[in-house]
Amino acid sequence: MIKMQEIIRKKLLHLEETSEKYWNIPRESGNHLNLIIKATGYKSILEIGTSNGYSTIWFAEAVRANAGYIISIEYYQERIDIAQKNFEECGLSDFITLKQGKALDIIENIEGEYDLVFIDANKAEYINYYEIMHPKIRSGGMLVADNVTSHKSEMEDFLDIISHNENYQISYLPFGGGLLIALKK
Incomplete structure (x- = not known):
């Protein structure tokens, strides 16, 4: 387990070197979400936007401890291929299902609660x-x-609707380009 943790740590550091090309979340966001998943015992994660798998690795490392799983959606096949290789190198493939295509089409047909x-x-x-x-x-x-x-400016309608939805408690974190965390009551 210690060897695998070191492999994951090195992979995350390597992927941080290409973060601008692949629009990865910052390390602070990945670490924060990893802690949330571990602390809450979350088991079912849906990720819209895999890219090279950087954020997915943070999530998978956490759900592995909770015997959980991740479904991650990516439009570009090239990025799925890169992400799959990264997951295999980190020993996390068993916890991740990748789906290729337009996210809206895929999530309309996804069942279950997350x-x-x-x-x-x-x-x-x-x-x-x-x-x-x-x-x-x-x-x-x-x-x-x-x-x-x-x-x-590109998501004002989303931000307006979720900030006025009384079913959610919302927090904004200043990591990278800004992270919204909404807890469903």
Whole structure:
């Protein structure tokens, strides 16, 4: 286990070197969400926007301890191939199901309830992701959205609706482009 932790640590450091090319979340966001997943015992994670798998690795390292799983969606096949290789190198593939395609099409057909839904994809679609996924987030679960400060103008409708939804307690964290964490009551 210690050897695997070292492999994961080195992989995350390596991926941080390419974070601008792949639009990765900052280390602070990954670490914070990893801690939340471990502390809450969350087991079911849906990620919209895999990219090279950086954030997914943070999530998978946490759900592994909780005997959980992640479904991660990515539009670009090239990025899925890179992410899959990264997951295999980290020994985390068993906890991750990758789905390739347009996120809206995929999430419309996804069943079940999720402990955490993480959105880091097409900013103009955040409102649509929210509308589809809101009923699929369990009470006590979280919706987390990245880039809510840096891309605020592209997602004003989403931010307005979720900030006025009394079913959520919301916090904004100043990591990277801004991270919204919404706890569903």
